[in-house]
Amino acid sequence: SQTIHQWPATLVQPVGSPLSLECTVEGTSNPNLYWYRQAAGRGLQLLFYSVGIGQISSEVPQNLSASRPQDRQFILSSKKLLLSDSGFYLCAWSRTGGYGYTFGSGTRLTVV
């Protein structure tokens, strides 16, 4: 069966510090991978998606970047965090050509 792991679960970082959130998927190959953010009182906003190693598409301009160094690994990064980067970050995967996602358990990021 397929599983998705996302860590850490919570993170408190000072403004200006770097960020690295990691997501890995097991039990499947060549998944589509996604990073979403849920800001306080907001819906789920797609940040990045990837259809293969090294292939990253950005949905909105922002202070974040994503990388996919391996088939089942997706990393969300920032060089310098802003207060507005606070939120609940979710990684998800889907099958190529398939509908619907499976989400990770999320990371609560608080920038102070």
Place this chain on the structure above:
Amino acid sequence: DQQVKQNSPSLSVQEGRISILNCDYTNSMFDYFLWYKKYPAEGPTFLISISSIKDKNEDGRFTVFLNKSAKHLSLHIVPSQPGDSAVYFCAASGTGTASKLTFGTGTRLQVTL
């Protein structure tokens, strides 16, 4: 541009009654619709889906209705239970790269005793 809208941010329903959550969309290219349920501090979990070739899909207590002409779908939960209290997200997908889902802003359902 919010292509998927959930206009009710919250809904309170008594246990045993019907919960109806609504969702509207604007993009006529969407052909698959899903509902996700989310508890605090957890990732959303898939609940039920419907293809645009259908107008109804039922799974136990959950039924999704799709009205393509009105670009409207709804989720019915009957009977509602306290464990159904969560945030419900409507999502839509069209054909194309990565099968990206566009989510609504969510409706917080509270089922009271």
